[in-house]
Every structure is written in structure tokens, then in C-alpha cells.
Amino acid sequence: MERLKFAAVDIGSNAVRLLIMSISSEVDAEAFDKEIMIRVPLRLGQESFVSGKIGDAKKKQLIRLLKAFRHLMKVYEVNDYRICATAAMREAKNAKEIVKDIKNETDFKVEIIDGQEEANIIFESHFAYQLNDHLNYVFVDVGGGSTEISLISNDKFIQSDSYNIGTVRKLFGKVDEQEYAKLHSDLEKLKKQYHVKDIIGSGGNIIKLNTLAEVRRGRKLSVVALETLNEKLKQYSTDERIEMYKLKPDRADIITHAADIYLDVAKTLGARSFIVPKIGLIDGIIHLLYVKWKLKNGNDPGHLTEL
Secondary structure (H helix, E strand, C coil), X not given: CCEEEEEEEEECCCCEEEEEEEEECCHHHCCEEEEEEEEECCCCHHHHHHHCCCCHHHHHHHHHHHHHHHHHHHHCCCCEEEEEXXXXXXXXXXXXXXXXXXXXXXXXXXXXXXXXXXXXXHHHHHHHCCCCCCCEEEEEEECCCCEEEEEEECCEEEEEEEECCCHHHHHCXXXXXXXXXXXXXXXXXXXXXXXXXXXXXXXXHHHHHHHHCCCCCCCCEEHHHHHHHHHHHCCCCHHHHHHHHCCCHHHHCCHHHHHHHHHXXXXXXXXXXXXXXXXXXXXXXXXXXXHHHHHHHCCCHHHCCCC
């Protein structure tokens, strides 16, 4: 059985991720299988949010990394790909120059997507999780530079919003209080119209928090349990978190900032728990690539475009 292969790259504020997935080309046997996932902590947001631009050293690292990703895509014989850059690149004054240099040196097209599109793509990743058709859910993805919030009601996408509130921004004190005010105002309005019991949390930090809270597969992470875990984590330094919880350095220094944001959203909405599927922006990109292929080529893999 021939399988299609798609690659997604997320150039985020804290890390750059590559996901390659294979999908059965048989219509009656659609199955998404992960071939490889790589996460490299470049932390572009540290320079973008603090100085307003990404320095030459970080740019060179990014280009080297994308060159490596291109070789991997060729090894895995990827049929199509998409590369999306988010908050750090959105705010970098030299973003257009970086995108041009990437194109010249790797032949990759990088899309700098706005917050609304980021939220929409992240929403697409929910296909991997079966929801109750009759309930309301708020889909929350906390990244290094922004937080995307989408409303799902009766299994239908209602709206998405993006806020410049993220873990790397919080780490370096670069979140504008007006963004918090806007977030809370919007959530209060949403709360008046929709009763939300569960939040769907996506992103590496909530997945790690769910693991640290020892939530069993198929169970939910309660707001109370997350708050208890967050208070415990805050008692330790970054180095202590690395040693005690086996966290990577770039996770250990921001994980409580992520928990603060998730808890803020949950408490404002009056939600009781989190559903934490292992999905995010790159999963949404993969899904959209597959939809694009189906619309363009039907089910004939012979028409696929080579990388």
C-alpha cells in the first residue's frame, strides 16, 4: 500500500519543530502515522520581543536547521510541505530579509502567518480528537509569543482570536497589560453566551504539565490539579526543575508561565478541566496539506508533486 507523506515546520518563538507524517492513500483506510518529529530550541522570540529583530547568529542557526530539515524531507520522500512562522517572526523588523535569505539558501518558502490564521490552523488539529457534538469547548494554544483561543460549539467552529501573550514574552517581561485586559474582556463576553466545562489545551507545555500531573490516558486534567502542580513547580528554581522533573532547560524556565496562562483562561471562563490531546500547529498544517492534496488530486498518488 502506497502512503502519502507530508511535512510541517513550525518556526515558533521558543522552538522550531518539524513533523513528517504518512497517510494511507486508500480512501477507506485513512490513518495518520508519525514518521519523525524534531524540536530544536532556537528561542527566536528572545531577540524579537526584546530588541525588535532577530540577530545574524540566530538567523544563521535557523537557516542551517532548515537545510537539515530539507535533507530529511528528501530522505523521507515527502510529497508536500508547508513552513509557518509565528509571533517571533511577525514582530521582527528584519523578518522579510530573513525569509528572503531562507529562500535563497534553502529554496524553502516560509509563510509568516498572522495570529488569526495561526488560530485557524491550530483549530484544524482538533480532527485528531473526538468531541461531544452537543457541548461547547474552548481550544487554547499557548506558545512562546502568542496565545490562540478558538470556540467550538455543537461541533462547529465559531470564532478564533489571538493575543500577544506567550511564555517567552512573560519570561522577559514583554507582555503589555492591555493584552491581558483584552483577553479578559473577550473571555467574559464569551462566558455570558456559552457555558464551557472543558478546555482543549494544546502545545508542548500543557502536554508536559499533563504528564507531570500523572493524568491517566483518556482522563482530564482538572483545573485544581494543574493549579496544585503549578504552585509546586514555582517552589523550585529552573535548575531544580531540570533535575527533579527531567525538563529541558528551555521548558523548565517557561513551564509555570504557560500554566499561569492556561489557568487564567480556565478560571475566567469558569471551566473545570482540560482535555490534552497531543496536537498543535504542526498537526493542523499536516491536516490542511492532506485536504489540499485530496482536493487537487483526488485519490491518485501518481499526480503528487515532488519536493
